[in-house]
Amino acid sequence: MGDTAWDRKTRRVIEIPGDETTLAIGLARGHYDSSGVLRGRYMCLACYQDLILRAIKPDAKQVPHFRHESSRECPASAERQREIAMDDQVVIDLRDRLLRAWPGATVCLDIPEDPGSQEPGQVPPGWMPPSIVVSGPDGPMVIERPRKLPDPEQIQRRLHAVRARYGSSARHVWFLAKDPLQFAKCGKLHVAPRGRDRDVHVTVAPTEQQLAIIAAGGGVYWLDGQQVLVPYGVHDFTHTPRDEEDWNFTDWRRGHWHKDWRISHPLPAPNATRWGLAPLSLHQMTSTKASFSLNEARDLMQRLEDVQRARWRRRRADARELYATNNPPPTPAAVVETPNAGQLIPPAPPEQQDAVPEPPAAPDPTGGQVPSKPSDQSDSPVASPAPPDRTESAPPPEPASSPPVPPSALPSAPPADPPAAPLPSAVPAPPPYPPTAPPVPLPEQRPRGLRGMLRRLLGGQ
Numbered sequence: 001m002g003d004t005a006w007d008r009k010t011r012r013v014i015e016i017p018g019d020e021t022t023l024a025i026g027l028a029r030g031h032y033d034s035s036g037v038l039r040g041r042y043m044c045l046a047c048y049q050d051l052i053l054r055a056i057k058p059d060a061k062q063v064p065h066f067r068h069e070s071s072r073e074c075p076a077s078a079e080r081q082r083e084i085a086m087d088d089q090v091v092i093d094l095r096d097r098l099l100r101a102w103p104g105a106t107v108c109l110d111i112p113e114d115p116g117s118q119e120p121g122q123v124p125p126g127w128m129p130p131s132i133v134v135s136g137p138d139g140p141m142v143i144e145r146p147r148k149l150p151d152p153e154q155i156q157r158r159l160h161a162v163r164a165r166y167g168s169s170a171r172h173v174w175f176l177a178k179d180p181l182q183f184a185k186c187g188k189l190h191v192a193p194r195g196r197d198r199d200v201h202v203t204v205a206p207t208e209q210q211l212a213i214i215a216a217g218g219g220v221y222w223l224d225g226q227q228v229l230v231p232y233g234v235h236d237f238t239h240t241p242r243d244e245e246d247w248n249f250t251d252w253r254r255g256h257w258h259k260d261w262r263i264s265h266p267l268p269a270p271n272a273t274r275w276g277l278a279p280l281s282l283h284q285m286t287s288t289k290a291s292f293s294l295n296e297a298r299d300l301m302q303r304l305e306d307v308q309r310a311r312w313r314r315r316r317a318d319a320r321e322l323y324a325t326n327n328p329p330p331t332p333a334a335v336v337e338t339p340n341a342g343q344l345i346p347p348a349p350p351e352q353q354d355a356v357p358e359p360p361a362a363p364d365p366t367g368g369q370v371p372s373k374p375s376d377q378s379d380s381p382v383a384s385p386a387p388p389d390r391t392e393s394a395p396p397p398e399p400a401s402s403p404p405v406p407p408s409a410l411p412s413a414p415p416a417d418p419p420a421a422p423l424p425s426a427v428p429a430p431p432p433y434p435p436t437a438p439p440v441p442l443p444e445q446r447p448r449g450l451r452g453m454l455r456r457l458l459g460g461q
Helices: 077-101 152-165 208-215 282-286 295-326 448-458
Strands: 002-007 012-016 050-054 065-068 106-110 131-136 139-144 171-176 188-191 197-206 217-222 227-238 260-263 274-281
Touching: 002 065, 077 106, 077 131, 077 282, 139 152, 152 188, 152 208, 171 208, 197 208, 197 227, 208 217, 227 282, 274 282, 274 295, 282 295
Parallel strands: 139 171, 171 217
Antiparallel strands: 002 012, 012 106, 050 065, 106 131, 131 139, 188 197, 197 274, 217 227, 227 260, 227 274
């Protein structure tokens, strides 16, 4: 790896070998500080002292390098120098990969926070490696590649510095290394994006620093070799049973269906339970328009959301089916059909079971009523008249009457008007009790008295 330094004049990080053709020899002092102090052009990123550029002439016997003004050795601790060298190497490796992916694009290393005003020898409390600045057709894009995330205060300072230097429209992307401790906290998510094969996505619990980056509008991604892990929000929840739904599935395949999740994208929502990581290749995200494109990631997340709606509909349909199976509708009662739906049926008359109808009496020849029982007494309704006096003018003799006719032979009286038929009812009225019996004919009786004697004398007997 070549030496790196901060160029106060061009305000970017330079590398040796690589950028020495555009640099001046030695200290190259100048008014590069806002305070007007005359300082050297090159500054060490570990101790913030001025550096001297050596051996850049064509006839130089040594390779180009930087040397501290005070001494050949950096006064910073060996641990700090090692960490800075490792951080720089990670950023330079990613920068080289992006240069190969975007031939002709302008890619450089930069530190958004201006370290030029830092006093020599005073090491700041925090350190962040240089950023990769890509000038593409969609505007500047700032890519961070830290080996490990610093504290939230340093992240907030870097976020404000990027906005102040490149504008609010600049895209701020963070590539993180996989942390085994963070990746071991949550489980895996089995997904089946619409139109794609089933896959397994790793889920992680976001840290405070990662949430701060998302809240500021930045993007957090994990870089694992040639693979990029793009996060989306996973919101775990339990389905609330609605009317006519039963989620108590006895089938073990559907026993967990009441526990579901929804997605939030393209950035995870702040209230997400966890983050799911969609794996994509770096080539897919850097092969168009010399920029870091999220088209593939957004398409994948949209497919996950489409499947999410179909999954919810399927589970709720099964819940309604289970409810209908466990709660069958009641059997409908029998309905009596009427000839006319609009006709009102009056209530049936009350049954008269106590009142027994009397049989009608048979009429006699003279229009009177025939007694129900025969009588042998003389004071019967048919009395014999007294014998007529011979000396007085007797009334003409009464013609002999014909013998009595049995009541059964007599013409019956005209029948009375039949009673009005009761209105039809749903239940027919019971027959009268006891039934009416026909009258029993009376036995033939012999006439008595004078009239009977005359009949016998005249030969009627």
